[in-house]
Amino acid sequence: MGSGSWLEIPPGSHFSLANIPFGIVTTPSSTEKHAAIAIGGHVLNLHEFAVRGGFSGLKEFTAAHSAIFSQSTLNDFAAAGQPFHQEVRKYLQKVLAVDTSFPEVLKNNLETQRAVLFLRDEVTVHLPMKIGGYTDFFAGKNHAYNCGCIFRDPKKALQPNYLHLPVGYNSRASSVVPSGTAIRRPLGQFLENASASRSTFGPCRRLDIELELGALLCKGNKLGQPIDVNDAEKYIFGFVLLNDWSARDIQAWEAVPLGPFNAKTFASTISPWVVLKDALEPFRAPGILNEAKLHRYLQEARQDNVHDIDLEVQLKTSEGETATVSHTNARNLVFSFAQMIAHHTVGGCPLEVGDLLGSGTISGTEPGTLGSFLESSLGGKETVRLSESIHRKFLEDGDTITIRGWSGTDSSSLVGFGDCVGTIEPALQVFE
Amino acid sequence: MGSGSWLEIPPGSHFSLANIPFGIVTTPSSTEKHAAIAIGGHVLNLHEFAVRGGFSGLKEFTAAHSAIFSQSTLNDFAAAGQPFHQEVRKYLQKVLAVDTSFPEVLKNNLETQRAVLFLRDEVTVHLPMKIGGYTDFFAGKNHAYNCGCIFRDPKKALQPNYLHLPVGYNSRASSVVPSGTAIRRPLGQFLENASASRSTFGPCRRLDIELELGALLCKGNKLGQPIDVNDAEKYIFGFVLLNDWSARDIQAWEAVPLGPFNAKTFASTISPWVVLKDALEPFRAPGILNEAKLHRYLQEARQDNVHDIDLEVQLKTSEGETATVSHTNARNLVFSFAQMIAHHTVGGCPLEVGDLLGSGTISGTEPGTLGSFLESSLGGKETVRLSESIHRKFLEDGDTITIRGWSGTDSSSLVGFGDCVGTIEPALQVFE
Numbered sequence: 020m021g022s023g024s025w026l027e028i029p030p031g032s033h034f035s036l037a038n039i040p041f042g043i044v045t046t047p048s049s050t051e052k053h054a055a056i057a058i059g060g061h062v063l064n065l066h067e068f069a070v071r072g073g074f075s076g077l078k079e080f081t082a083a084h085s086a087i088f089s090q091s092t093l094n095d096f097a098a099a100g101q102p103f104h105q106e107v108r109k110y111l112q113k114v115l116a117v118d119t120s121f122p123e124v125l126k127n128n129l130e131t132q133r134a135v136l137f138l139r140d141e142v143t144v145h146l147p148m149k150i151g152g153y154t155d156f157f158a159g160k161n162h163a164y165n166c167g168c169i170f171r172d173p174k175k176a177l178q179p180n181y182l183h184l185p186v187g188y189n190s191r192a193s194s195v196v197p198s199g200t201a202i203r204r205p206l207g208q209f210l211e212n213a214s215a216s217r218s219t220f221g222p223c224r225r226l227d228i229e230l231e232l233g234a235l236l237c238k239g240n241k242l243g244q245p246i247d248v249n250d251a252e253k254y255i256f257g258f259v260l261l262n263d264w265s266a267r268d269i270q271a272w273e274a275v276p277l278g279p280f281n282a283k284t285f286a287s288t289i290s291p292w293v294v295l296k297d298a299l300e301p302f303r304a305p306g307i308l309n310e311a312k313l314h315r316y317l318q319e320a321r322q323d324n325v326h327d328i329d330l331e332v333q334l335k336t337s338e339g340e341t342a343t344v345s346h347t348n349a350r351n352l353v354f355s356f357a358q359m360i361a362h363h364t365v366g367g368c369p370l371e372v373g374d375l376l377g378s379g380t381i382s383g384t385e386p387g388t389l390g391s392f393l394e395s396s397l398g399g400k401e402t403v404r405l406s407e408s409i410h411r412k413f414l415e416d417g418d419t420i421t422i423r424g425w426s427g428t429d430s431s432s433l434v435g436f437g438d439c440v441g442t443i444e445p446a447l448q449v450f451e
Numbered sequence: 452m453g454s455g456s457w458l459e460i461p462p463g464s465h466f467s468l469a470n471i472p473f474g475i476v477t478t479p480s481s482t483e484k485h486a487a488i489a490i491g492g493h494v495l496n497l498h499e500f501a502v503r504g505g506f507s508g509l510k511e512f513t514a515a516h517s518a519i520f521s522q523s524t525l526n527d528f529a530a531a532g533q534p535f536h537q538e539v540r541k542y543l544q545k546v547l548a549v550d551t552s553f554p555e556v557l558k559n560n561l562e563t564q565r566a567v568l569f570l571r572d573e574v575t576v577h578l579p580m581k582i583g584g585y586t587d588f589f590a591g592k593n594h595a596y597n598c599g600c601i602f603r604d605p606k607k608a609l610q611p612n613y614l615h616l617p618v619g620y621n622s623r624a625s626s627v628v629p630s631g632t633a634i635r636r637p638l639g640q641f642l643e644n645a646s647a648s649r650s651t652f653g654p655c656r657r658l659d660i661e662l663e664l665g666a667l668l669c670k671g672n673k674l675g676q677p678i679d680v681n682d683a684e685k686y687i688f689g690f691v692l693l694n695d696w697s698a699r700d701i702q703a704w705e706a707v708p709l710g711p712f713n714a715k716t717f718a719s720t721i722s723p724w725v726v727l728k729d730a731l732e733p734f735r736a737p738g739i740l741n742e743a744k745l746h747r748y749l750q751e752a753r754q755d756n757v758h759d760i761d762l763e764v765q766l767k768t769s770e771g772e773t774a775t776v777s778h779t780n781a782r783n784l785v786f787s788f789a790q791m792i793a794h795h796t797v798g799g800c801p802l803e804v805g806d807l808l809g810s811g812t813i814s815g816t817e818p819g820t821l822g823s824f825l826e827s828s829l830g831g832k833e834t835v836r837l838s839e840s841i842h843r844k845f846l847e848d849g850d851t852i853t854i855r856g857w858s859g860t861d862s863s864s865l866v867g868f869g870d871c872v873g874t875i876e877p878a879l880q881v882f883e
Contacts, residue, residue, distance in 0.1 A: 151583075152625055157709060178707050183650055184640055188709040189621040189716070193584055193801045194674060203675040205798030208616055208746060218615055220746040223798075242626060242718065243635040245881065269798070275610050277589060277620040278710020284621070284800035286674065314640060314652040316882040365882070366637030366655075366701065368716035369625045449677065450748040450797075 022430045024115045025126050026136075028059035033425050033435020035059075036115055037301075039108045040292035040436070041093055041257070044142040048134075052091035052145055057292050057437060058115060062142045067135040068125075076121040077110045092149045093293060097237035097256040098372045104237070104256070105297050144291035146197045147259075148235055148373045153195055153287070154363060155231075155263060155377035156187035160307045160353035162380040162390055169398040182311035185354035185362045187379075190263075191284035195375060198291050198439045202264055204416060204446040205285040209268035218272055222446030225267035225399055226414040229380040230332055230390030230422055232349050233261035233289055234356045239371040240364055248319050248361035254370065255356060257293040260330075260422045260439040261377050264288065267393055267413070289375070290422070290439035298434050302327045302426035307353040316365050317358050324355035330381060330424045332390070334405060337417025342405035344395075347388040349424070351381050416445045454862045456547045457558050458568075460491035465857050465867020467491075468547055469733075471540045472724035472868070473525055473689070476574040480566075484523035484577055489724050489869065490547060494574045499567040500557075508553040509542045524581045525725060529669035529688040530804045536669070536688070537729050576723035576869075578629045579691075580667055580805045585627055585719070586795060587663075587695060587809035588619035592739045592785035594812040594822055601830040614743035617786035617794045619811075622695075623716035627807060630723050630871045634696055636848060636878040637717040641700035650704055654878030657699035657831055658846040661812040662764055662822030662854055664781050665693035665721055666788045671803040672796050680751050680793035686802065687788060689725040692762075692854045692871040693809050696720065699825055699845070721807070722854070722871035730866050734759045734858035739785040748797050749790050756787035762813060762856045764822070766837060769849025774837035776827075779820040781856070783813050848877045 022028035023036045034040065034057040044055040044062055053066035065073075065088035074080040084103075087095045096104070114121050125131055157163055160177075163186075167176025180186060204226055208218040237256035240246050246254060263283065270282030306325035328349035335341045354362075359376055380390040389395045395403045396412040403411050414420070419442040425435035454460035455468045466472065466489040476487040476494055485498035497505075497520035506512040516535075519527045528536070546553050557563055589595055592609075595618075599608025612618060636658055640650040669688035672678050678686060695715065702714030738757035760781035767773045786794075791808055812822040821827045827835045828844040835843050846852070851874040857867035 152623060180640075180650070180704055180707060184705060186705065186709055186712075188712055189623050191584060191621050191800055193803050193806075194799075196674065200674075203799050206677070206748075207798050208612075218612070218746070220748065242628065242632075243879070245638070245879070266798070272612055273616060273618065274708075274710070275612060276706075276710070277618055278706070278708070280618075280620055281794070281798040281800065284795075285798040314650070314882070316638075316652065362713070363716075366639050366698070366713040366717040367626075367635050367879075368623055368713065371625050374625075447675070447677070447799075450746070 023117060025117050025119065026059060026061060026115055028430055030430050031433070032059045032430065033433055033437060035430055035433045036112055037427065037432050038294065038298050038434040039111050040294045040298065041096065042147050042292045043092060043145040045145065046137045046142050054088040054090065054093060054096060056111060057139060060139050062137045062139050064135045064137065071131045071134060073124050073131065073135070074110070076124060077106065093147050094149050094373045097148065097235065101237065101253060101296065104295050108295055108297060144197055146195065147291060147293050150192040150195050150373050150375045151371045152374040153190045153192040154187050154374070155190040155379065156185050156354065156359050157379040158185050158352045158354040158359065159379045159381045159390065161351050161384050162382040162394065165382060165389065165394040169393070182309055182353065183313070184317070185359045187359065188278045190287065190377070192375065194284050195287045195289060198288055200288060200441060201444045202286050202441040203444045205266050205269065205281065206446055206450065207266060207269035207281050209272045220450065223266040223269055226443065227265045227267050227392045228332065228420050229263035229265055230330060230345060231261040231263050231380055232328065232378040233259045234376045235259065235293055236370055236374040237372055240369055242369045243367040245316070245367065246360050246364045248317060248357050251357035251360035252296065254360055255296045257295040258299060259293055260290040260424050260436045262288040262420060262422055262439055262441060263377055264441070288439055288441045290436040292437045294434060294436055299326050299426060302434065304350050306350055306355060309353050316361055319355060319357055324357060325350055325352050326426065328424050328426050330422065333421045334409065335419040336409060340406070340409055342409045344405060345387065345389055347381055347383040347390060349381055351383055352378055414443050416443050418443050455549060457549050457551065458491060458493060458547055460862055462862050464491045464862065465865055465869060467862055467865045468544055469859065469864050470726065470730050470866045471543050472726045472730065473528065474579050474724045475524060475577040477577065478569045478574050486520040486522065486525060486528060488543060489571060492571050494569045494571050496567045496569065503563045503566060505556050505563065505567070506542070508556060509538065525579050526581050526805045529580065529667065533669065533685060533728065536727050540727055540729060576629055578627065579723060579725050582624040582627050582805050582807045583803045584806040585622045585624040586619055586806070587622040587811065588617050588786070588791050589811040590617050590784045590786040590791065591811045591813045591822065593783055593816050594814040594826065597814060597821065597826040601825070614741055614785065615745070616749070617791045619791065620710045622719065622809070624807065626716050627719045627721060630720055632720060632873060633876045634718050634873040635876045637698050637701065637713065638878055638882065639698060639701035639713050641704045652882065655698035655701055658875065659697045659699050659824045660764065660846070660852050661695035661697055662762060662777060663693040663695050663812055664760065664810040665691045666808045667691065667725055668802055668806040669804055672801055674801045675799040677748070677799065678792050678796045680749060680789050683789035683792035684728065686792055687728045689727040690731060691725055692722040692856050692868045694720040694852060694854055694871055694873060695809055696873070720871055720873045722868040724869045726866060726868055731758050731858060734866065736782050738782055738787060741785050748793055751787060751789055756789055757782055757784050758858065760856050760858050762854065765853045766841065767851040768841060772838070772841055774841045776837060777819060777821055779813055779815040779822060781813055783815055784810055846875050848875050850875050
C-alpha cells in the first residue's frame with residue numbers, strides 16, 4: 020500500500036500521513052523556535068508555511084491563527100481547541116496528499132518547499148509545551164501489582180485504594196525535558212541496605228526507567244469546578260511517550276510519609292512530537308477490566324477508553340551494543356486519562372492548558388514486558404540478562420534508553436511518537 | 452516612638468516604614484494589575500509612581516526598570532535580583548521618610564499622591580506571582596512529632612529519615628490563591644471509619660488548616676546543578692503566610708503509597724504582600740536544634756537561619772463570633788529555607804523564579820500553639836473548645852480562617868504580612 024503522499028514517506032515511518040504530530044523546532048535557517056509537524060523523514064515548519072500563505076486553502080484562517088504557529092511553544096495552538104486542531108491536521112493531510120486539491124500551496128511550489136521542509140535529522144526538537152503542572156498517575160495495574168509483590172505480600176500486592184481511584188501525585192514540571200537531553204545521575208541520600216542505621220550520601224545506585232504514556236492538555240477548568248468523566252477527553256490535546264526516570268534508593272529513603280520527591284524531580288523525558296488525540300482515535304481499545312464498583316464520578320460510558328499502542332524500550336551501552344528491555348502495550352492501564360482528569364478535578368483542582376499527565380508505568384505480566392528495572396530485577400535482587408553481553412539490575416553510566424511507541428501496521432496508517440531518548444551521565448563530583 | 456513617615460501609619464500597622472512589602476493590585480482608577488507596596492493603611496501603585504517619574508531619585512533607573520512595575524505579576528521584579536530589590540525598597544523608605552531628601556517626588560506632590568496612593572481597603576489584591584512550582588516541606592518538627600504521636604507510637608513519632616533531610620513533596624501550583632478567595636469544601640473519597648470495607652464519596656468531613664510560612668524565589672538553577680546551602684538565601688525573593696488547606700479524610704485514603712494529592716490540591720491560600728527577604732533580616736533567629744549529624748550538602752554555616760515571626764490563627768464563625776485557634780512562632784522549624792533549597796536541588800532539580808516553597812505546618816508543643824486541627828483534636832478524637840461557644844474538631848461551612856504574622860514591636864519596626872484569609876463554602880452538590 021502506498022503512503023498516500025506526494026512527499027516520500029519511508030516504509031515503516033511512524034510519521035505517516037495518518038499521523039501529523041506537532042512539535043517545536045529550530046531549523047538550519049532559523050534559531051527561533053517555531054511550530055512544526057513531522058511527516059516521514061521531514062519536518063514542515065508551520066510558521067514559515069503560514070507566512071507564505073500555506074493555510075490559504077483553510078477557510079476562516081486568520082492572521083491570529085497564523086501567529087499561533089510563530090510561538091515558541093504549542094500552548095496557544097493547544098488552547099485554540101480540538102475543532103481547530105482537527106481542521107489544521109486534516110488540511111495538512113490534504114496538502115500532503117498525492118491527489119491534493121491545493122497543489123499550488125506546496126506540492127507544485129518548490130520555493131515554499133525549500134523554505135518550509137527540512138530533513139528531520141537537521142532540525143533540533145524542543146519541549147513542545149510550557150508545562151504548568153505535571154501529575155504522574157499509577158494506572159498501570161500490572162506495574163502496581165508487580166511492585167506490591169516485591170515490597171509486600173503477593174496476596175496484598177494492590178493497596179486497598181488502588182482499584183477505587185487513579186492513585187497519583189504531583190510531580191515536578193520544571194524538570195520535564197525533551198528527548199535527547201542528557202540525564203545526569205542524581206546525588207542523594209539512601210540506605211546502603213535495609214539494616215543501615217544511617218543514610219549514605221552519593222550518586223544514586225538504583226537508577227531506573229519508567230515506561231509511561233503522557234497526555235498534554237488543551238483546556239483548563241476553574242477552581243472548584245470538577246470535570247465530568249464523560250466530558251474529560253475534550254481536555255486532551257495529544258499524547259507523548261514519557262520516561263519517568265526514577266532513583267529507587269533515594270525514593271525508598273525519602274518517600275515516607277509524603278511520597279516520592281528527589282527520586283523523580285531530577286528529570287523526566289518526553290518524546291518531542293505531540294500525537295493529536297484525533298490521530299489515535301482509530302486505535303481506541305479497552306484497558307484492563309476494573310472489577311471494582313466505581314463511584315459515579317469515575318464511571319465512564321465508553322469501554323474503549325485507552326489505546327492500542329505498541330511500546331518498546333531499548334538499551335544501548337556506551338560501547339554501542341543494544342538490547343530490547345521491554346515490549347508491551349498501552350492497553351495495560353486500569354484507568355483511562357479521562358478518569359484521571361475526572362479524579363484530578365473532583366475536589367476542585369484547576370487544570371491548565373499545557374499540563375502533563377503521566378499514565379504511570381506500563382508493564383505486561385511476563386518477563387520482557389515490564390516497564391521498569393525495579394520489576395524485572397525483582398527490586399535489584401536478580402540480574403537481568405538483556406542479551407549475551409548486557410546484564411543489568413539498574414542503569415549504568417553511559418546507557419542510552421530509547422522508548423518507542425506506535426499504532427497501526429503499514430506506511431499509510433502508522434501513527435508513532437518518535438524516539439524518547441536519554442543517556443545517563445555520571446553524577447557530579449561535589450559535596451564529598 | 453514615631454512612625455518615621457510623613458504619611459500617617461496607624462499604630463500597630465504591620466506595614467511600617469521598616470517593611471515595604473510588594474504585591475499586585477487593581478485600584479479604583481484602573482482594572483489593570485500593577486505592582487504596589489503596602490504602607491500603613493495605604494497602597495502605593497508603583498506603575499503610576501514610575502510613570503510620573505517617582506523613581507527619578509534612584510540612580511540608573513531605566514525605562515526597562517519602570518516597565519517591571521507595569522507587569523501583572525512580580526516575577527520580573529523578582530528576577531531583577533536581590534540588589535535591585537534592596538535598592539528599590541531603601542529608596543521607597545527614603546521617599547516616605549519624614550525627612551525625605553526627595554520631597555518633590557511624593558511628599559510635596561499632591562498630584563502624584565492622588566494618582567498613586569490608595570486606601571488599602573479600596574484596592575483588590577491579586578496573586579503576587581505566577582507560581583511555576585509549589586513544593587511543600589514538613590520542617591515543623593513539633594507538627595511532625597505531634598502527627599507521629601497520633602498515627603503511631605510516641606516513641607517512633609518521627610520517621611527515621613525525618614531529621615536527616617527536609618522531607619517534602621511537590622504540591623499543586625495552579626490552586627494557590629490569594630487571600631480572600633473562597634474555599635469550597637472538596638468532594639472526594641474517604642473511609643467512614645477505620646474498619647470500613649469500601650470508600651464513601653462526598654464532601655470532605657475533616658477539613659483542616661495548615662499554618663505555614665512560604666518563600667517565593669527570585670532566581671533559578673539549571674537542570675543538574677545543585678545550589679550550595681550557604682548560597683541558597685540568594686534565591687529567596689521574600690516571604691508570605693500560607694494556609695495549606697487539607698482534607699484529612701481524603702488524605703488518609705488516597706496517600707498510600709504516593710503521598711497526598713486531592714487532599715491538598717483543591718486550594719492553598721497565601722497572604723497578598725511579599726515581605727522581602729531584606730525586611731526580615733533584623734529578625735533572624737535560630738530554629739529548633741537538629742541533633743542529627745547532617746550530610747555536608749545540608750550543613751549551613753549560619754545558626755540564625757530562620758526567623759522570629761509571631762504567628763496567629765483566628766477563626767470566625769458564620770455568626771460572626773471569633774476565637775484564637777493558635778499563637779506560635781516561625782522559629783519552630785528544624786530546617787531552614789536555605790536547607791530546603793539545597794535539598795530540593797541536590798539531585799539536579801531546576802528551581803525557577805516564582806516557585807513557592809512551603810515550610811510545613813508550624814506548631815509549638817503546647818495546646819493553643821498548634822498549626823492544625825489534626826493536632827489539636829488529636830486526629831478528630833477530641834473536640835477543641837476554642838471559646839465558650841465555638842467548639843470544633845475540624846472546619847465547618849461558613850468558618851473564616853485568618854492567619855496573621857509579624858515581627859517587631861512598635862510602629863517604627865513592625866514587619867507583618869497582612870491577613871491570609873479564607874472562608875469555607877459548602878461543597879458542590881454533584882455526582883450524587
